[in-house]
Amino acid sequence: MGESGQQSASIERLKPQDKRRISDSTIHRLSLYHRLLGELESDGTKTVSSKQLAELQRLTPAQVRKDLSFFGAFGTRGLGYSVSDLRKKIAEIIGLDRRWNVAVIGVGNIGSALIGFKEFPNRGFDVKLVFDNDQRKIGSNHKGMRVSDIRNLKEDLKANQIDLVILAVPSSPAQKIVDEVVAAGVKAILSFAPTHIDVPPDVYVRSEDMSMELEYLTYALVNNPGK
Amino acid sequence: MGESGQQSASIERLKPQDKRRISDSTIHRLSLYHRLLGELESDGTKTVSSKQLAELQRLTPAQVRKDLSFFGAFGTRGLGYSVSDLRKKIAEIIGLDRRWNVAVIGVGNIGSALIGFKEFPNRGFDVKLVFDNDQRKIGSNHKGMRVSDIRNLKEDLKANQIDLVILAVPSSPAQKIVDEVVAAGVKAILSFAPTHIDVPPDVYVRSEDMSMELEYLTYALVNNPGK
DNA sequence: GAATGTGAAGGTTTTCACAGCA
DNA sequence: TGCTGTGAAAACCTTCACATTC
Numbered sequence A, B: 001m002g003e004s005g006q007q008s009a010s011i012e013r014l015k016p017q018d019k020r021r022i023s024d025s026t027i028h029r030l031s032l033y034h035r036l037l038g039e040l041e042s043d044g045t046k047t048v049s050s051k052q053l054a055e056l057q058r059l060t061p062a063q064v065r066k067d068l069s070f071f072g073a074f075g076t077r078g079l080g081y082s083v084s085d086l087r088k089k090i091a092e093i094i095g096l097d098r099r100w101n102v103a104v105i106g107v108g109n110i111g112s113a114l115i116g117f118k119e120f121p122n123r124g125f126d127v128k129l130v131f132d133n134d135q136r137k138i139g140s141n142h143k144g145m146r147v148s149d150i151r152n153l154k155e156d157l158k159a160n161q162i163d164l165v166i167l168a169v170p171s172s173p174a175q176k177i178v179d180e181v182v183a184a185g186v187k188a189i190l191s192f193a194p195t196h197i198d199v200p201p202d203v204y205v206r207s208e209d210m211s212m213e214l215e216y217l218t219y220a221l222v223n224n225p226g227k
Numbered sequence C: 001g002a003a004t005g006t007g008a009a010g011g012t013t014t015t016c017a018c019a020g021c022a
Numbered sequence D: 001t002g003c004t005g006t007g008a009a010a011a012c013c014t015t016c017a018c019a020t021t022c
Helices: A023-043 A050-055 A061-069 A083-094 A109-115 A150-159 A171-183 A212-225 B024-042 B051-053 B061-069 B083-094 B109-115 B152-161 B171-184 B208-224
Strands: A098-107 A125-132 A144-151 A164-169 A186-189 A204-207 B100-105 B126-133 B145-149 B164-167 B188-191 B204-207
Touching: A023 A061, A023 A083, A023 B208, A050 A061, A050 B109, A050 B188, A083 B083, A083 B109, A083 B208, A098 A109, A098 B208, A109 A125, A109 B109, A144 A150, A150 A171, A164 A171, A164 B024, A164 B145, A164 B208, A171 A186, A186 B208, A204 B145, A212 B024, A212 B164, A212 B188, A212 B204, B024 B083, B051 B061, B100 B109, B109 B126, B126 B152, B145 B152, B152 B171, B164 B171, B171 B188
Parallel strands: A098 A125, A098 A164, A125 A144, A164 A186, A186 A204, B100 B126, B100 B164, B126 B145, B164 B188, B188 B204
Antiparallel strands: none
């Protein structure tokens, strides 16, 4: 928290107008708007209202306007928003006005899926490095990527200026690997290991547990039989 | 909403004590507790306090107790909770006291990763069917599963009593396939298609967009340089 | 003494409703 | 007239603090 962190001067960034922290849900929805605006742009749609933006995602117009209002006033009263302008603004807010270097650790089921994931480059993410600890995999080609030895993790992450790490390893070695990743100076980790990951406060972790996603649904099935 | 949905009489289910809807965050944390209790059980830990349960996940003890209190009183004052009892209770709440039949639609990158995902059977999910529309894949073996023709989707889902569908297809055909799935009577869908999915109100959808997960992190990187 | 279970307080997020502008 | 931008109200969620129980 607090008033730390002056922005790099080179980019005049859109940031929250007041000092209030922006909620996770708002960030999530901004991402959603950004994705939808991309679809609309491809369709050739020029302008869009908060009402339309909301309906297409099952949200409320007020919600859409409030989310955007934290960062500025991007619309035109009586008219709505310019699809391409709004998309650019949101891209700037969530950091999609640049490309990001990604490393994938673990070339098992999920790891190899993500390496071959065509959506990533379209959305600004370039998988630059791939690691494993299995001698049979190291050096081999996996969907066009050469698999590196995890023993060189720290050095390779630094040398290649990796911004984001995707962790696709079992739970048992996960924390130890994360410690290495943190030591390499990486500040953002997307983990698929089904266990809690501990990091210093200046490092961001997002944990994805596929089974937990399904459990959400089973809860709903079991508890809302009719809905 | 409303008072619909009497429970099936055969299972005496733990349900919310008051009529207030349980929040998504609570369900998510119950899943987390369940996972952690599993680890503790393997370690041979017999009892656990809300304080411990909280610290291991970076939550507060009050939060843990409140979450549980919506469903009953499972602890012993002065002592804490029995690891194995609490785990069983939570399993019952989120529907993990039974097994679930899953179908995976789309045998691309993510689809095939999930088919081979060993964590699923450990957590109660059995992948029973796998579909694709690619003639070269249909009939072939993918990680031990025979790939079915998506043209028989509706019939096969019904015949095999599929509870949950995992959708791992591109955005463009996603909605059409979902309509089929819904017509087959399936009430829960986990979608990896990076687009909004529309379903009737008695069907539950959870959407996972890998790029959006990364975007969360880029927002943090760009906006909290020092944190 | 130790830790649960829970009303009440405090904080955050969403929705409302309308002033203001194209 | 139509739709944005935004304070204020309402709903919701988390934390506090303490009576209660083992």
